[in-house]
Amino acid sequence: MAKNRLSVLLESGKPLLADGATGTSLFAMGLTSGDAPELWNLEHPERVRELHRGFVEAGADIILTNTFGGNARRLMLHGMERRARELNRIAAQLARSVADDAGRPVVVAGSVGPTGELFEPLGMLTEAIAIEVFVEQIAGLQDGGADVAWIETMSSLEEIRAAAVAAARVGLPFTFTASFDTAGRTMMGVTPAALVEFAQSLDPRPIAFGANCGVGASDLVMSVLGMTAREAGIPVIAKANAGIPRFVGAQIQYSGTPDLMSEYAHLAVDAGARIIGGCCGTHFEHLAAMRAALETHRRGARPDEARVVETLGPLQAPGAPRGHQAAGGAGRRSRRS
Numbered sequence: 001m002a003k004n005r006l007s008v009l010l011e012s013g014k015p016l017l018a019d020g021a022t023g024t025s026l027f028a029m030g031l032t033s034g035d036a037p038e039l040w041n042l043e044h045p046e047r048v049r050e051l052h053r054g055f056v057e058a059g060a061d062i063i064l065t066n067t068f069g070g071n072a073r074r075l076m077l078h079g080m081e082r083r084a085r086e087l088n089r090i091a092a093q094l095a096r097s098v099a100d101d102a103g104r105p106v107v108v109a110g111s112v113g114p115t116g117e118l119f120e121p122l123g124m125l126t127e128a129i130a131i132e133v134f135v136e137q138i139a140g141l142q143d144g145g146a147d148v149a150w151i152e153t154m155s156s157l158e159e160i161r162a163a164a165v166a167a168a169r170v171g172l173p174f175t176f177t178a179s180f181d182t183a184g185r186t187m188m189g190v191t192p193a194a195l196v197e198f199a200q201s202l203d204p205r206p207i208a209f210g211a212n213c214g215v216g217a218s219d220l221v222m223s224v225l226g227m228t229a230r231e232a233g234i235p236v237i238a239k240a241n242a243g244i245p246r247f248v249g250a251q252i253q254y255s256g257t258p259d260l261m262s263e264y265a266h267l268a269v270d271a272g273a274r275i276i277g278g279c280c281g282t283h284f285e286h287l288a289a290m291r292a293a294l295e296t297h298r299r300g301a302r303p304d305e306a307r308v309v310e311t312l313g314p315l316q317a318p319g320a321p322r323g324h325q326a327a328g329g330a331g332r333r334s335r336r337s
Contacts, residue, residue: 007173009107016274017059017061020286024283037068049094056098056106058288061106062277063095064109067092069116075087085143088140110148112137112163141172148175151176154176173207179213181219185319192226200234209234210275211237215241217312218308220239242254245280256281258285258286267307277290
């Protein structure tokens with residue numbers, strides 16, 4: 001069996017660059033608040049391709065499909081739940097066409113976000129239903145040519161497990177990331193150290209795992225340090241927001257400059273991340289600066305909190321040391337990059 005594209009790139013030993021923001025970039029291209037970004041795969045496919053091309057031209061090794069909210073439970077809010085597999089297939093085809101034209105290896109990662117519902121006993125969602133929902137979405141991503149299922153912005157181990165089981169059933173390798181946005185934990189109480197143990201317990205294991213989104217680059221690097229305190233045996237992903245979100249008039253803007261994201265890329269590599277990318281607010285110019293940082297990076301000492309704060313700014317949600325254990329609860333809130 002041929003090796004997965006992402007696994008092959010990781011074998012090079014070089015840090016890989018994942019893409020930037022999907023949601024905030026599409027809003028800048030005309031998406032209206034309240035509309036489903038996934039519908040643009042049908043209504044504005046060239047704009048979605050333009051987004052992928054911009055990230056590839058900025059140097060991305062990995063591009064995520066426009067399917068963060070592409071599961072039937074989320075699409076139900078727009079009356080599109082019966083078209084989940086179709087929408088995911090089309091989204092993956094759009095990304096695949098751009099990746100195949102890149103002239104170099106580019107991984108198509110099928111974005112799989114949370115359902116937005118709580119698992120039993122806090123809510124009504126069962127593991128069996130969640131697996132069924134994710135199987136439908138991931139099957140569509142596979143139909144369209146995705147290389148991996150990229151499970152992202154999760155808060156509970158239950159939901160990650162359901163998506164991982166679904167990927168295994170479909171036969172698509174997977175990665176996953178959690179959002180550590182609550183005093184160094186996810187909203188449901190999972191710590192970086194607990195996520196490491198969880199990743200190691202899965203069969204099959206993820207190709208990579210880590211952190212995305214959250215409350216700022218400083219906090220995310222600290223979460224990565226919590227995951228790499230001991231050798232995990234699985235590559236770690238860092239995909240931080242471009243600084244801190246602030247309202248400027250009626251618009252949300254992110255404080256991170258290309259220079260800040262360049263410094264973040266250096267620190268993320270020194271913290272032990274193998275895949276570095278951007279989340280909310282990360283646009284083409286940020287990603288190009290990160291590519292340049294990775295190309296010129298010289299391995300430095302493992303950073304501590306003081307260096308992270310001095311370089312990237314204060315922690316936005318400081319809490320207990322990031323290596324502490326915590327059990328994972330069920331459920332999460334919905335968010336997209």
